[in-house]
Amino acid sequence: MAPKTVSIVGSGNWGSAIAKIVGNNVQQRNDVFSTIINMYMYEEMVDGKKLTEIVNMQHENIKYLPGVKLPENVIAVPDILEATTNADILIFVLPHQFVQKICEQLKGKIKSSAIAVSLIKGFAINEKGIQLISHQISEILSIPCCVLSGANLAGEVANEQFCETTIGSKNEDTGELLRQLFETPYFRCAVVQDTDTVEVCGALKNVVAIGAGIVDGMGSGDNTKAAVQRLGLMEMIKFAEIFFPGSKTSTFFESCGIADLVATCHGGRNRLLGENVVKSDKTIHELEKEILKGQSFQGPLVAKEIYGMLKDKDMLSRFPLFVAIHLICDRKMDTKEFISCLRNHPEHM
Numbered sequence: 001m002a003p004k005t006v007s008i009v010g011s012g013n014w015g016s017a018i019a020k021i022v023g024n025n026v027q028q029r030n031d032v033f034s035t036i037i038n039m040y041m042y043e044e045m046v047d048g049k050k051l052t053e054i055v056n057m058q059h060e061n062i063k064y065l066p067g068v069k070l071p072e073n074v075i076a077v078p079d080i081l082e083a084t085t086n087a088d089i090l091i092f093v094l095p096h097q098f099v100q101k102i103c104e105q106l107k108g109k110i111k112s113s114a115i116a117v118s119l120i121k122g123f124a125i126n127e128k129g130i131q132l133i134s135h136q137i138s139e140i141l142s143i144p145c146c147v148l149s150g151a152n153l154a155g156e157v158a159n160e161q162f163c164e165t166t167i168g169s170k171n172e173d174t175g176e177l178l179r180q181l182f183e184t185p186y187f188r189c190a191v192v193q194d195t196d197t198v199e200v201c202g203a204l205k206n207v208v209a210i211g212a213g214i215v216d217g218m219g220s221g222d223n224t225k226a227a228v229q230r231l232g233l234m235e236m237i238k239f240a241e242i243f244f245p246g247s248k249t250s251t252f253f254e255s256c257g258i259a260d261l262v263a264t265c266h267g268g269r270n271r272l273l274g275e276n277v278v279k280s281d282k283t284i285h286e287l288e289k290e291i292l293k294g295q296s297f298q299g300p301l302v303a304k305e306i307y308g309m310l311k312d313k314d315m316l317s318r319f320p321l322f323v324a325i326h327l328i329c330d331r332k333m334d335t336k337e338f339i340s341c342l343r344n345h346p347e348h349m
């Protein structure tokens, strides 16, 4: 079999960290994969220079993953079609709000035999209501799309600190191929077939993490934060059961489930946002600009999307934690009311 060509679509914090792993792996497994990897990079100017040129000269994404060297076989490409035309495996790793536009540009221009894998955490919202990003990619491009999600804060992965991840692939051979592409001694991959649940966990944990940040911002202790995580997990499981029938409870015990939830509630940017929502009166947009300088918070977008969906289906009262987090982010609920939401949660009734 000819070696498979891999392209990465996205080059932010996680895209760059994964480029380091995949760039090294394809060199070691050059019987299976081609060694040159094109990485689509949304062009922007940094210190008066194009970011793609900086990355290709310095082999470092100085804006989104400073201090980490990328393998020299990873080439930053600003043109999405040039970056992907020859790809057999397309790794999607960009904020979910940009996926539709990028996929529309790729429609009919990629190999029909290609497969995709989405590392994106979030949902798409369209006329069908909530749609999984892997389904959106698969539908627009008419190719299968697997998922990879886990307790994987990009900076720690880039620094080679041990962690686990979950690959969701309905096809066993594809799951094994992706394991060979992503696995390293510090990045252990488990493959499951319950792909939808893997992805649902990755989107919803960002909402729960804002709740963890809210209780941090209020000065509550670890017990309260653990309660947020437990009640959040119960809402995640219930959400998957209702909206993605066939979801397996065992998947919530993989890295994509409980491990990612705990990691994000302690270290991620959405937790930081929750803390700042309590400590300042600024809007989410202002906080995003101030704290993230170009990156984006996924949690508030997902919270807003699921709020709309639950409202339409008259299910707001069954998911009080998700609802309160959206209303607090939208400045329609006082942060002080968050504890009574936990106290009166249906899990306690």
Ligand SMILES: NC(=O)c1ccc[n+]([C@@H]2O[C@H](COP(=O)([O-])OP(=O)(O)OC[C@H]3O[C@@H](n4cnc5c(N)ncnc54)[C@H](O)[C@@H]3O)[C@@H](O)[C@H]2O)c1
Pocket (backbone or CB within 6 Å): 010, 011, 012, 013, 014, 015, 016, 041, 042, 043, 044, 064, 093, 094, 095, 096, 098, 119, 120, 121, 122, 152, 153, 154, 155, 294, 295, 296, 298
């Ligand atoms: N950062 C993490 O630790 C981490 C870990 C696991 C999964 N994820 C998920 O990976 C996905 C990507 O996150 P990230 O952290 O790499 O992103 P990021 O927030 O670091 O970077 C934003 C990226 O979007 C690009 N961009 C900006 N405007 C754009 C546009 N109009 N069109 C296309 N691209 C545009 C920027 O150039 C940049 O590459 C998200 O779904 C996130 O939830 C992130």
